[in-house]
């Protein structure tokens with residue numbers, strides 16, 4: 142695990158290396174020595190692209206069709222993205238993943254602007270939480286995992302080509318909340334003690350309370366990285382966990398909807414009120430229920 146291998150492979154510019162080394166070291170310290178090899182693998186196997194338009198870079202790498210996490214409109218204005226594309230082959234009887242291409246694009250990057258560093262940390266968070274068991278195949282179904290997010294694709298072999306069609310996707314809301322919290326914590330600890338994320342405020346608020354009051358940050362991180370939520374489900378209770386995922390999903394959609402009505406103050410107020418009602422009132426009810434269930438030892 143020699144950091145020099147990463148520099149040699151991608152030939153990053155000389156003046157950029159100290160920063161990259163700091164990010165690398167910070168992430169290993171934050172995630173613990175046990176995850177050092179994971180961070181190394183992510184850096185070694187992910188191409189970082191700075192100061193280019195997210196949509197055009199993905200288009201150039203033929204990676205647009207695989208991205209259903211965000212739509213085309215979001216991608217065109219996105220400040221950053223992590224994307225992975227599996228190379229899937231069919232051997233006549235079964236599908237298998239031959240290779241995976243990974244990419245992080247940061248649209249407007251500057252070492253003087255903490256929020257652009259935060260975007261890089263955020264996307265690295267997605268990459269790190271995706272890497273282990275990112276793609277797996279069950280029969281003719283491709284499963285893609287990124288933290289708690291799980292996408293399923295139908296695979297078809299047509300005219301010598303493997304085609305994939307999205308059939309389902311879940312847990313995006315809770316994952317964005319948790320990953321934005323990850324971004325905030327890493328930024329505050331290593332780059333800017335006053336840093337506050339401006340994105341996904343609803344799901345971030347919920348993730349923060351959940352992790353803080355129940356001391357669940359490490360358990361969530363473990364579940365995200367190693368794709369095993371059982372310990373969390375046992376802690377929270379299965380019905381409560383499902384309800385939590387559902388609340389996060391609704392708040393996440395409203396977090397995104399707020400971007401669409403930034404020019405319309407009345408609409409923005411309406412959407413914000415709706416979001417705050419779920420993220421504060423409905424979430425508080427669930428929070429109290431989890432606390433009561435735990436006190437009763439259910």
Ligand SMILES: [Zn+2]
Pocket residue numbers: 263267317320
């Ligand atoms: Zn994200």
